[in-house]
Amino acid sequence: METNLNINFAGIELKNPVLTASGTFGYGYELADLIPLSELGGIVTKTITLEPRGGNSQPRIAEVESGILNTIGLQNIGVKAFIEEPLERLNKIGVPIIVSIAGAKTSEYIELAEILSRQDGVSAIELNLSCPNLKKKIICHDLCLVSEIVSGVKNVSKVPVIAKLSPLVTDIVEIALTAQNSGADGVTLANTYPAMAIDVEMFKPKLSTFKGGVSGSCIKPISVRCVYDAYQSIRVPIIGCGGIVTGEDAVEFILAGATVVSVGSSSLISPKNLMKIVYGIKNILERKNINSLKDIIGIVSKNL
Template sequence: MKTKLSVNFAGIKLKNPILTASGTFGYGYEVADIIPLEKLGAIITKTITLQPRIGNPQPRIAEAGNAMLNTIGLQNIGVKAFVEQPLSKLSKIKTPVFVSIAGSTAKEYIEIVKILRNQKPISAIELNLSCPNLKKKIICHDLPLMKEIIKGVKKFSNVAIIAKLSPLITDIAELALCVQNLGADALTLTNTYPAMAIDVKTFKPKLSTIKGGLSGACIKPLSIRCVYDAFQKVKIPIIGCGGIMTGEDAIEFMLAGASAVSVGTSSLISPKNLINIINELESILTEKKINSVKKIVGFLR
């Protein structure tokens, strides 16, 4: 018998725990000709802001060993255009949509949530509190601001609120607990790691902003440690994220405590990798005669 992959994440039914990571899958519908979107657990869309943003200057992507660096700077079409175009297209797909949002003030986050309220087909909102590529400090490093944002959006949202945190924190478990106490329904751990690379031919930084966010295979053990630590302290479910390339990687995150995972760099390389990860997850667990994927969540504890 095949392993059941369905999970209930923060009250949302997912057919499997494999999600797209924000910013690496566009707004989702663009990929519909390449892979069957209804096979995915959920689509987490590119972070949107109140006003459109052109993002950071080029170059904003670079290779760094077996990882990648980016400094996209939240380029996006803005919430109003998002509701008119991508969201209406996504409403035809039978896959839950989690919308990632960001702002520089609590007022901006709340304004976006008010615009998104009652829009179909939104199942959850992921608060990007962790973008490393903006001039201001990372939001989850500013506790009073983060408190204002989470409490504010909770008042106006009628869907689950997921807080996406930066791994650049001394005690990720304490921060996760704080976010849970503020009322967040779930966590995403983690965003990229602030990093840089230098071109030794030109003696110049590889990115226009000098520093950017590191993602891909090499960050996986770092992010798994974050999930493991947070899982010891919080009750809310966790989306594990960072360097997931295979079904085995997804299993590792789930054993550490993730109830679902989101896949970024690997789906940028090829969106088909998402489907491979789902299939691999199913075949490994089936071979092990585990009847439901839920059984492995936090197995290590």
């Protein structure tokens, strides 16, 4: 029997579990010449805000050991322009499109979800509750705010709502449970870690905002642990994210409890890696005679 990578995430049918991670794949259509976008499990767009944002000043990317430090600051063209062009193009690809959104206050999240969830081709909304690169504190650090935003958005949204959480919290389980109990249909674990790097020749921080978010291989074990911990307590599905470069990395997240994965920094190095990850997962399942991805989700906990 052929190994089946099909998977259902929060009611959305995906042909495989590999998604792009927000902010690391443009709006989602620009790399069509480099990889067959229709072969992806799904596309998570750059985070969209109500008004266009120029983002933070340069320098806003720095390489660190086994990772990337960024302070992009949610640069995007705003929801109106996003619907006019990128969304039109994304609709033609034929894979589920998850639109990431962020607001300066709860009412902005609600307004964005109301507009976007009614657009053709939007399969789900991902709430970015975890951006480390804004002047305000990370939303995830305030449980009341997480609850207010998730329930407010859920009230108006026509499509599933996914809460993207920060790994830098005292108790990931408490926050994931708060998101779930406020109505989230899934959670993404996790965003980047607040971090810093300093240029010792210049005696200056490497980023304009001094601190940013670190991603890539160096955060993988921490994000796998977040997924494992949350999986023990929540019943909604998890998008595992953080440092996935190979099929093995993706399977590690799935064994810990993720239903699907999203891939960020590794596509900045080579977008073709996304397809290598799909084939890598398939190879592992075939080697182990496993027909369906569903059979291995969270299996590490089940083996306890």
